[in-house]
Amino acid sequence: MLQINIDACIGCGLCEEECTYEAISVVDGIAEVNDKCTLCGSCVDVCEVEALHIEREEKQVQSDFGDWSGVCVFAEHRNGRIAPVTFELLGIGRQLADDLEVKLSAVLLGSDLSDKASKLIAFGADTVYQVDDTALEDFTDDAYGNVFEDIVREHKPEIVLAGATAIGRSFIPQVATALETGLTADCTELAIRKEDRTLLQTRPAFGGNVMATIECPYSRPQMATVRPMVMKSLPEDQGRKGEIISYTPKPERLQSRVKVLNSVKEDRDQINITEAEIIVSGGRGLDDEKGFALIRELADALGGAVGASRAAVDSEWIPYPHQVGQTGKTVCPKLYIACGISGAIQHIVGMQSSDMIVAINKDPDAPIFDVATCGIVGDLFEVVPMLTEKIKERKTS
């Protein structure tokens, strides 16, 4: 409950202005809270006379946190390829483990895993817990969740990280629920508060308009999913030493109530641009359909979707569902790269709220540069292939 100290309150109204939920109002010179309060705490922070306070019962800790030690990452892979986010997790995991002076482990689940475990070691893991079982050939929430949960229970890492990918964001929440611990989704920043070894997890909220730092004070492990393309991976070091431990799950833990009948890989053209976090868009500047292929390649390298201006769609280089703008779709990705798009207002209204906008255009006066965060004036036929190449290099390095 939000407590209001009526002796301290000066009725300044700061809390009322602050509250997003219209839950607090100043009546007769004193703040009053109503049912709409969600205990978000923003009014407490803004109060200059410390008249507001959120009462929270001291909780029993789950157990002695001393048992829990180490950093553990879930090593995602699909179609025989380790997901780029896995290397990024190993990069940040390594840093957190070093700060805590503990070990970094990785959990690798699947079937026919070949040398993937040693690759994880080369990218920073000290230990790899590996389960190679045909029951894990397809990703299912049940089996992956059960096995991952069991490994975490057994080895007790204090921090568990997974990629905020379709897979990670699907099965990690049930693991956290099963372990009766907190989970912070889609983190963009992770750090250790050294005094109490707490993991500070920072993530965007309200569609990226607000950032929040979250901690998990009462239970272990501290779990987070991490947004891809944010953390840096370490360079591969073939000489690194580490241990690969095979883990044998109980057979009943490999059962799944969901059956994967088929996995279909789709090219970037099929991905709905309104769901995409990264969009590479092309316009008139691409000259023809062949030019548009450059856009697809860059999108592929970035793991993004393909967008287009009306000019490109009208020229039939790409079908209408890819059109961004007033007569197309409105998109709000984390990253929008506009190549050869001049930036007619009708296009801009469809993409201007993207977090980061990169514009590549040969005309320095093109209006697209007015909304760009970052602009390159140049020949896109030179810039785009080079960018694609560099991004691919970075991924495989």
Add this chain to the structure above:
Amino acid sequence: MDYFLTEEQQMIVEVAQQITDEKIIPQRAELDEKEEFATEILKDIAKADLFGLYIPEEYGGYGGGCFEVVLALEQFGRGCVAVATSFAASALGAYPILLSGSKEMKQKYLPDVASGSMKAAFALTEANAGSDASGIQTTAVLDGDEWVLNGTKQWITNAGEAQIYSIVAITDKSKGARGASMFVVEDTDPGFSYGPKEKKMGIRASATRELIFKDCRIPKDRLIGRQGMGFITVMKTLDLSRPGIAILGVGLGQAALDESVTYAKQRVQFGKPIISFQAIQHMLADMAIQVEASRALVYAAAKHIAAHQKDMSKASSMCKVFATDMAMKVTTDAVQVLAGYGYMREYPVEKMMRDAKILQIYEGTNQIQRNVVGQELNKEYT
């Protein structure tokens, strides 16, 4: 302005408004460009129960009247006159059944029209019978238990998309105006076919085709009302439907005004948004005044028609002329306010101007409407 709608009328507005904003407006430019019939949007309208607005509850409708239809059409017209026309034309096709059809006929067709699973169309016009309906050449001859139809109807809205057609045919040439009758033709009837889709200036997402009858045989009971009552049903139908066309002008005018004001606030010339220039302000003010005056007249006419089964013609014609002439003027001015941008297809106002023109023409040209008003005046002042 507040027109003191009832709670239920307000709900109709909200439902239509949401369809307009979420379904019609995002798609209108593409539909117009491709001249594509708005099948999916009409399904959305059907799911929202609006096809049943004017159909009595006993036939599965909402039981509203002219005014309720006007409220929905105002919103659709704000979104796209082509989509709104497809909706309105279905009502126009169903009115003859509603006004003159037998109980059996109503039971047969109206529930499906109300649910939106069946669309209707109205067919009066022919190559030689436009404003002058006496030129109708389509004939219907009774042969045993069947009527045999021959002739061609022209510029029929919803043709090829609707499942039922209320058509006018001559059953006895010697009786003049009393020699015409109305019939329901189903799209599967033998001897019934469509001409190619017409290419139009505006309302390009609506379907307009010929109806061709070559020894088209239909059952005897497809006659709407009594033989020879065709023109009376036509006149009643049009009196009832015209406020629906008038209100499209109001919705369209409102949309043009909205676009103009939004643009004028954004567009900077000589260091100021152009809305700060009096030349623009006066244009916008005139647009707003005309839109509101038209709305007030159409609402009043629709309420009058809903309340009076007779003496509908004058009110109906007055509001059609006033609101559609207004729409032509206001949309033309909107293009002027947006100037170069307004002339480009990237912006919606050029389509609005193209769409406005038909409102002055169909369901009786505005010249014919003035005739009606004039004749009514002549009668009143005897």
Add this chain to the structure above:
Amino acid sequence: MNIIVCVKQVPDAKDVRLDPKTNTLSREGVESIMNPYDRHALEAAVQLKENYGGTVTVVSMGPPQAEEVLREAVSCGADEAVLVSDRAFAGADTWATTYTLMKAIKKIGTFDLIICGKQAIDGDTAQVGPGLAHRLNIPFVTCIRNITNCEDSLLKAERLMDDGYDVLEIQLPALLTVVKDINEPRVPSLKGKMKAKKISITSMSAEDIGANPEQIGLNGSTTQVVRVFSPEPRGEKTMLTGSVAEQVEQLIEKLEAIQ
């Protein structure tokens, strides 16, 4: 088929901004809406009902005014609405939320399917669906983009993946979360709106659902927000200079740094 749809009332995220001068959340003009993903969840449920029969019950945990989104859901085809509301629920994180919803759903009774939106646009966590399924001990699949068939307690559906999609068979009862690709939500119908106006919404308090006070609201939460702040401003436009290679290099650095 009895389907439960979980819906949340959220501030329209695109309007929420931290005021850069005062560093406070500006609420001016922020409307409360039904979480957009939940509209797709509801539509999926209503379509299943139309195809296979049954009922759709919407449930929302939230303050009393969340009743608005429940009425909206009824106007779009839901049959029953349950509001789980108590001041004791305030401040809940996803852990406490899944507990509360689990208790409420057990109180509502039997079901064949629960459908949730993929995530709520205010928190973007995407955790409530999977967590709730775990607590109810039922299978779940997230990010469903298509439901193709439902017969004999077996549901066939497609799950959106980062590089395509998986075709799945799910044993009911189960929980699904859906992405926007799955359908185009309908707008309220006239009859729906009239029904929504009249329907009496079942309200459940913490006591009604038999919740353990230690598991709900702020006290039941496992995570704690310690700081809310404005993201790094997007910054002024930077025009890169130098050779093409140099510009590309700078751009890559920026992509890494800013993301």
